[in-house]
Amino acid sequence: MASPHPLYRSMVRLYPRDFRREYGEDLVGHYDDLVADRGARAARTRTALDLAITIPRYHLEHVMTEQHSAAALSLVIGLFAAAGLGATFIVSYVTYILLIGDKWTVRETVLAIIGNLAMFGAIGFLIAGLLTPRTRDYSDAARPAA
Numbered sequence: 433m434a435s436p437h438p439l440y441r442s443m444v445r446l447y448p449r450d451f452r453r454e455y456g457e458d459l460v461g462h463y464d465d466l467v468a469d470r471g472a473r474a475a476r477t478r479t480a481l482d483l484a485i486t487i488p489r490y491h492l493e494h495v496m497t498e499q500h501s502a503a504a505l506s507l508v509i510g511l512f513a514a515a516g517l518g519a520t521f522i523v524s525y526v527t528y529i530l531l532i533g534d535k536w537t538v539r540e541t542v543l544a545i546i547g548n549l550a551m552f553g554a555i556g557f558l559i560a561g562l563l564t565p566r567t568r569d570y571s572d573a574a575r576p577a578a
Contacts, residue, residue: 436464440479446487448494506562513558517551 440463444456466475495504524547532540 436460437467443479443483446483448490450494451490510559510562514555517555521548521551
């Protein structure tokens with residue numbers, strides 16, 4: 433016997449494996465009931481919207497466990513900081529070129545090198561800080577009040 437609703441069954445495979453293993457057959461059964469109650473067209477319309485919302489949500493929940501969320505948050509913060517500092521570098525470089533133009537001297541070159549090293553150093557320190565393991569050990573003086 434062919435499996436009922438092969439298209440919907442293949443769409444259920446887009447859910448995370450653990451969710452699919454636990455609820456996959458129930459989802460197909462509910463879809464079968466929906467087709468029987470409302471018709472195939474209404475069932476497709478209703479489940480297309482549901483799949484578009486719930487599949488990304490369950491994948492996000494699967495990824496954003498406590499262990500993964502700290503790493504993802506660190507990565508996002510690092511990327512935003514790098515993008516902000518990169519934009520600052522581009523703006524400062526274009527400003528140097530527009531304001532100084534042909535009058536670029538050794539002084540401006542030294543200032544540009546120092547400024548750029550400071551910006552890239554800030555990115556490096558940010559990344560090092562984000563990658564530093566966090567510990568729960570507090571000294572008696574730094575222990576939070578309970």
